[in-house]
Amino acid sequence: MKPIKVGLLGLGTVGSGTFNVLKRNQEEIMRRAGRAIEITMVAVRNTERAKDIVKGEVEIVSDGNLVVDHPEIDIVVELIGGNEIAKDLVLKAIANGKHVVTANKALIAKHGNEVFKAAQDKGVMVAFEAAVAGGIPIIKALREGLTANRIQWIAGIINGTTNFILSEMRDKGLDFATALKQAQALGYAEADPTFDIEGIDAAHKLTIMASIAFGIPTQFDKAYIEGITKLEATDIEYAEQLGYRIKLLGITKRNEAGIELRVHPTLIPEKRLIANVEGAMNAVLVQGDAVGATLYYGKGAGSEPTASSVIADVVDITRLASADPEHRVPYLAFQPNALSDVNVLPMSEVFTSYYLRMRVEDKPGVLADVTKILAEFSISIDAMLQKEPAEGESRTDIIMLTHQTQEKNIDAAIARIEALASVTGTVTKLRLEELS
Amino acid sequence: MKPIKVGLLGLGTVGSGTFNVLKRNQEEIMRRAGRAIEITMVAVRNTERAKDIVKGEVEIVSDGNLVVDHPEIDIVVELIGGNEIAKDLVLKAIANGKHVVTANKALIAKHGNEVFKAAQDKGVMVAFEAAVAGGIPIIKALREGLTANRIQWIAGIINGTTNFILSEMRDKGLDFATALKQAQALGYAEADPTFDIEGIDAAHKLTIMASIAFGIPTQFDKAYIEGITKLEATDIEYAEQLGYRIKLLGITKRNEAGIELRVHPTLIPEKRLIANVEGAMNAVLVQGDAVGATLYYGKGAGSEPTASSVIADVVDITRLASADPEHRVPYLAFQPNALSDVNVLPMSEVFTSYYLRMRVEDKPGVLADVTKILAEFSISIDAMLQKEPAEGESRTDIIMLTHQTQEKNIDAAIARIEALASVTGTVTKLRLEELS
Structure with missing residues (x-):
């Protein structure tokens, strides 16, 4: 031939x-x-x-x-x-x-x-x-290898640049700007790294996987996209103390209300295989109703x-x-x-768990005020970490992991917490996924 | 239609x-x-x-x-x-x-x-x-997803029963017989577990992957097969102290002399993602010349x-x-x-690294005798662990990790070591793969 x-x-x-x-x-x-x-x-x-x-x-x-x-x-x-x-x-x-x-x-x-x-x-x-x-070969796996399944969700480390930066931040305790510079010096990040660090590249890839998984047209403009530029080394460290790693995940889920399509830094339990994907490597975790979880790992670029x-x-x-x-x-x-044109949910409608970090005065009643607000919004706390104030400091950090709640609900609770006189500045909010 | x-x-x-x-x-x-x-x-x-x-x-x-x-x-x-x-x-x-x-x-x-x-x-x-x-979907990945590549090797945890048993042995310090009974009680091992624990099931799967990877006819009868029945808890523990996990791997490699096709317990660095595949899960690591390493993980049975x-x-x-x-x-x-009918190598021709455990008298010169024999066979030592004798004991364990050598070479060296008066009983030999 x-x-x-x-x-x-x-x-x-x-x-x-x-x-x-x-x-x-x-x-x-x-x-x-x-x-x-x-x-x-x-x-x-x-x-x-x-x-x-x-x-x-x-x-x-x-x-x-x-x-x-x-x-x-x-x-x-x-x-x-x-x-x-x-x-x-x-x-x-x-x-x-x-x-x-x-x-x-x-x-x-x-x-x-x-x-x-x-x-x-x-x-x-x-x-x-x-x-x-x-x-x-993740497209082939989704499109042909898993055809028997109703795909439930996909969570992927699908941008090597940001995974490299996050690995360096954790390994060496670097802040974002320093880790980015290192990544640029080593060729893992481009001179203009916007597409990678702002999560746009990951959202492109996630959009494609969502279409194949759920049989919907590509809908990039409906993706929620949050990059890693505001992530602080301190949160990586606190997450680690609580048994979690922070990864930039692309997540797409199907539930009764519609399709979730979102890219953001995410806490995941360190025991999960995907939490241990380091450096510029990529990995995609797919949950199907028949097969359960399968993971695909390898070089995502080059x-x-x-x-x-x-x-x-x-x-x-x-x-x-x-x-x-x-x-x-x-x-x-x-x-x-x-193809079916299922609704993509706005981020405010998404249910997930949260990591909250707030700076509070170290005095009686503060924790009671905060937990009372969370209770009013029916948000229950899964784990908490409170540090002793540093020598000569009158303020300290409280870190909380919540059970699942809706994004607009946690945002309303955070606004109320930030209005407390005993809370300084803004509350840091990160999302958490158990991936199980 | x-x-x-x-x-x-x-x-x-x-x-x-x-x-x-x-x-x-x-x-x-x-x-x-x-x-x-x-x-x-x-x-x-x-x-x-x-x-x-x-x-x-x-x-x-x-x-x-x-x-x-x-x-x-x-x-x-x-x-x-x-x-x-x-x-x-x-x-x-x-x-x-x-x-x-x-x-x-x-x-x-x-x-x-x-x-x-x-x-x-x-x-x-x-x-x-x-x-x-x-x-x-590993067959699809090998057969269609990686067609651009010259596949260099595959290493897989492709039997859930044995991986469950090994995970339990490590987690709980159980011996093989106890862990097997637990696996049977939980439905992870059959009443007659021979096919699984002796490595036959893994060798069937490896044979199929080797054919697809290298374009050779299926040659199950040429596979080297060693199960986990003789594996001791003590070796799992020593391996861990040296930074390794022991997994039953199916390994197939292509090199100039021919194809390796072998199933045996294998030490792998604990940092590798595949070393952290626990319980009854399966994972296959594939090395291709263009793509590098890719890993596929999921439920191997059920x-x-x-x-x-x-x-x-x-x-x-x-x-x-x-x-x-x-x-x-x-x-x-x-x-x-x-298809090309490339030669499958007998185990004696295979090159790999080794873990050796020997029981020796705790007196001067013993280590010199052992290392002299290894040197005569041009086997170099990568790491060593020698324990103080237990209270009231005159003997102790020496554990050595070697660099790569040929199987027949290490076997000859072991025979010489076992003949030493200061060495008690047989030398335990396990194979080690860096998988990098």
Whole structure:
């Protein structure tokens, strides 16, 4: 059978990894795919740098349109990232009847519905394993491995930068700014780290997983997103004393009222395997009604780990390229006509547990005032930690873990607590998940 | 499209789980599969018990041949287990042009080559996700998710019974016999636990993973198998003092000389995520050249976790049932004509690190004698632990961790050490893997 022809858009970190892995393992990949896979054209901005990588084996162009319009290319691999140019090229590739592989989480999270509709109309495949959790085959697990299950929830460490920063903060007692600088110096964080540290990257990935898990359209704009920039070393330390680790989790849950879709720093019991995922590693914990909990762990970024997922998608498409579209796995696991538009809950409606830290005067009655307010809001306390004031200090920290309550309820209670004369400043609120 | 028809062979733990999950989640599964999935016939020995489960919705027969011969059945799901009857029925189903799903690890590990050959000739699919690690979609990950990679090694906790026993031994300081009795009382071990505790079950699963990872025929008879029955609580404790946990691992590696295929108790650094997999849970760590290490964790047994994998296979087959065979994923990940019969190494040829425990007289020169022998065999010591003799004792334990050496080399050194007058009894040898 003649080789399947692949055009690459972009030859940066992931693009060069894809080129190199495909070349290095070509014989073994062909033994799996049953057909040779050839990169025949690469579109890049910097054609000089590209020459060093492809060494004359592939045609290099500077206009992506030449790739998506090329009549002999079967699969377009989009590794440009970002929104506008990538989206235009992907839609054009689809319109030209090409299958598409992309690592672009923003594209799928924000424009997935439009992209899949176009692909469905043209009968082509769009695969995006590399868009979530780098080299971990989590899309395949959710979309194919767990099809028997009613998925109940997913909780994932799906941003390596923030997990690296949080690991360093805990390990070395660093504050956020110092840990961020270290991460930048080591190449784990970009010069402009906003997308990572503000939780946007994680929310893109979470949005995609939620769609596949629950059979709903992608709804990035409804995600609640809170990053790690305001997290203090002191809370990491208190959490540890209470037996918890703080991780930036993407959490999506299905309950009777709707779908939760939220990214925020989260306390999780240190005994959970996922609490022990350190450094830049990623892990996704999935709860299904039949299988129970399964966890998927690996490198969430990097040249060759991400290339591993890109190429797996190319192999999948190679196997199914000439098959009838009905034999293919649906884009979002559920058949396009079987998606259901379930409500995504605003954060104020979500039920979870909480970690509260407040600075109080060390005198009788303060704790009684605080607990009375919590009782009025029917919030029960699961654990408490009160430190002796430091030498010469008249104030001290109280830390409380609550049982489950609704976000708007805890917020109302916090407002009342902050109004107490004996409480100084604001109350620090973090969310806590048992993940069991 | 009309429903796909499924016939079940067996309605025990996994069979009833499969029936119940398919029924409970039928609407959601159909939304994924694009087609209804119907169990139309069940073959069981005890038809009375079966009636309680299927409640008149399915035809119950006592002869499996009626299922595999039934003209309207598309997929035969074999959940009888064991060898002879299961094998005959599976081969007959294939001969009749049915697709087959099986949870039977012994069947695939021992007769996989014959089964796949027959299936290939008839153009039908044989799927066996449930045969390895219960509900964890590890077969799919290896076969499809990691196709870009040259797999370097796999190390798995793939038997829940033994992991439960080892966890109890460590947690509570129990000896093997007591922990086994507890496991039996709690239903984690069978009345005849031989298959589990002797490592045979793990070796079946490892054999299957090795074939998929490396593209080799199944070669169960060449696996090295050592169970946990001789493991002493004292070694678990010493290992812990040195920063290691002992797990029954299935390990398969590819190196220049051939394939390693071995099941044995193994020391692993406690910092590794897989070292913290406790109780009856399973986990598989896979090292690929592009993706690096990925880990897959979940329930390795039980009614609904295993059913989860059975049904995922049924959904996969439903999607591809009417597709051309060339569009399907190969049975063992590699195209049938692209398997390579790489040599499986005998254990004596394997290189690994070792834990040695010996009982010695507490007098000058003993350690010098032992280390001199190790030096003669070019075995270098990575760590050592020597305890003061107990009150009134003239003997003490020496524990050594070695760097990598070949198994036949360490065995020769041990024979020399055991011949020393100052060494009492035999030297306990356990293998150690860094898994990095």
